[in-house]
Amino acid sequence: MSKHHLRYVLLLCLCFTAGLVDVIGYLRLEHVFTANMTGNIVVLGMSLGRLHDLAIARVLTALVGFVIGNMIAAIIIGSDKSPSLWYYRVTTALIVEWGLLCTFALLAYLPLTETLVFVCLGSLSMAMGIQTTAARRLGIAGISTTVLTNNLVNAVEDMVAHVRQLLSGHPQSTSRLLSTESRLRILGIVLYACGAIIATVLERHAPLLLSWIPVSLVTIVIVIALWKYSKSDTTPSTKKL
Numbered sequence: 703m704s705k706h707h708l709r710y711v712l713l714l715c716l717c718f719t720a721g722l723v724d725v726i727g728y729l730r731l732e733h734v735f736t737a738n739m740t741g742n743i744v745v746l747g748m749s750l751g752r753l754h755d756l757a758i759a760r761v762l763t764a765l766v767g768f769v770i771g772n773m774i775a776a777i778i779i780g781s782d783k784s785p786s787l788w789y790y791r792v793t794t795a796l797i798v799e800w801g802l803l804c805t806f807a808l809l810a811y812l813p814l815t816e817t818l819v820f821v822c823l824g825s826l827s828m829a830m831g832i833q834t835t836a837a838r839r840l841g842i843a844g845i846s847t848t849v850l851t852n853n854l855v856n857a858v859e860d861m862v863a864h865v866r867q868l869l870s871g872h873p874q875s876t877s878r879l880l881s882t883e884s885r886l887r888i889l890g891i892v893l894y895a896c897g898a899i900i901a902t903v904l905e906r907h908a909p910l911l912l913s914w915i916p917v918s919l920v921t922i923v924i925v926i927a928l929w930k931y932s933k934s935d936t937t938p939s940t941k942k943l
Contacts, residue, residue, distance in 0.1 A: 721897025771831020
């Protein structure tokens with residue numbers, strides 16, 4: 703597999719990881735999302751409507767943690783927009799995410815007190831904030847590993863545009879009906895959902911094992927990135943998606 707295509711696999715692996723982490727947070731940490739901040743804003747609105755102080759505090763913890771994770775990744779990665787297959791500072795940001803996921807996995811062995819819920823929410827949401835910014839820095843098909851709505855809208859719009867071209871008498875567009883971009887976006891959504899399904903099952907039967915799966919997946923991504931993409935690997939990707 704070429705370096706160009708390998709990064710697609712690594713990005714999709716992060717999508718799968720986000721699905722796992724989001725369900726872990728929702729089922730284990732008082733129904734708060736740790737990756738899907740849109741869902742958290744809805745939960746926050748409902749909590750404000752019910753004047754549920756504790757629920758408000760939990761959601762705000764996740765939101766603040768996610769933003770802090772965004773900031774940490776932005777500081778690590780910087781504003782350099784030079785084209786590259788895999789910007790080396792993305793790997794550095796993922797290492798920080800790995801540390802936060804490990805922290806949560808270790809905390810999972812402790813009795814879940816109210817204080818620990820907040821600590822775990824902060825750890826997981828910061829990890830997902832870092833991952834979101836790091837994945838966006840790669841600039842692959844506009845895919846976000848946590849914001850599925852954008853992925854879905856982009857994929858649908860892409861397919862509708864190609865179908866419209868086909869119906870207007872451009873048969874050459876049939877080969878582009880499912881472009882690489884569209885396939886990646888759809889796969890990202892599917893893998894996120896698969897992660898959610900697997901996490902739901904494992905949370906019931908093997909919660910401690912589940913806590914280490916995101917750690918393992920991010921470890922794999924980091925190791926492969928360090929192995930395949932060197933610091934000087936800044937050759938622009940000229941191959942079209």
